[in-house]
Amino acid sequence: KAGVTQTPRYLIKTRGQQVTLSCSPISGHRSVSWYQQTPGQGLQFLFEYFSETQRNKGNFPGRFSGRQFSNSRSEMNVSTLELGDSALYLCASSRKTGSYSTDTQYFGPGTRLTVL
Amino acid sequence: DAKTTQPNSMESNEEEPVHLPCNHSTISGTDYIHWYRQLPSQGPEYVIHGLTSNVNNRMASLAIAEDRKSSTLILHRATLRDAAVYYCILVGDLSNFGNEKLTFGTGTRLTIIP
Numbered sequence: 045k046a047g048v049t050q051t052p053r054y055l056i057k058t059r060g061q062q063v064t065l066s067c068s069p070i071s072g073h074r075s076v077s078w079y080q081q082t083p084g085q086g087l088q089f090l091f092e093y094f095s096e097t098q099r100n101k102g103n104f105p106g107r108f109s110g111r112q113f114s115n116s117r118s119e120m121n122v123s124t125l126e127l128g129d130s131a132l133y134l135c136a137s138s139r140k141t142g143s144y145s146t147d148t149q150y151f152g153p154g155t156r157l158t159v160l
Numbered sequence: 161d162a163k164t165t166q167p168n169s170m171e172s173n174e175e176e177p178v179h180l181p182c183n184h185s186t187i188s189g190t191d192y193i194h195w196y197r198q199l200p201s202q203g204p205e206y207v208i209h210g211l212t213s214n215v216n217n218r219m220a221s222l223a224i225a226e227d228r229k230s231s232t233l234i235l236h237r238a239t240l241r242d243a244a245v246y247y248c249i250l251v252g253d254l255s256n257f258g259n260e261k262l263t264f265g266t267g268t269r270l271t272i273i274p
Contacts, residue, residue: 048203079262148206
């Protein structure tokens with residue numbers, strides 16, 4: 045069974061530009077969550093999508109947005125990039141059976157974004 | 161969110177058991193204790209989770225204190241491939257949809273000495 049895939053793996057942008065990152069969850073997984081990882085702040089939750097709807101959101105500005113498609117694939121977008129947006133962006137999927145006590149999240153390898 | 165406290169770093173010799181502690185004194189009755197680890201240049205991966213009883217799987221064991229205010233992840237025989245950052249995370253009762261958020265702390269960086 046293929047794992048969570050993220051594209052692209054590496055990206056270099058300049059300040060003010062926008063970027064779109066893609067995540068393909070494990071087949072059959074309906075929930076996709078996004079995280080940002082930086083050396084200073086560690087791993088921080090961005091948002092979660094389930095059935096094409098955003099179900100939970102972290103404390104990030106509105107420049108960070110996302111969406112989920114009917115096949116559960118998800119994209120996140122960052123507009124007006126700032127230097128501080130340089131980070132590893134991780135996507136995680138889970139089956140979301142409704143019994144989260146036994147559900148776990150599976151992470152992709154991440155997209156390394158560098159903002160110059 | 162309830163917080164967890166872990167040592168910043170630990171070292172262990174290869175092929176010896178490793179005990180990684182986690183304190184969670186503000187845990188609520190419905191919080192599950194999850195452990196994830198992040199190997200170098202990879203995304204986090206699930207290790208184990210439990211509620212009250214000790215748990216075992218092929219990767220590790222989880223020992224939970226009787227009062228649930230602390231827990232210990234046990235790697236029975238550490239290998240070099242176990243070198244990673246280990247995160248102890250409390251996950252609330254998520255039987256309702258829409259609450260997949262994991263709150264990661266700083267974790268414990270485990271170094272394995274050959």
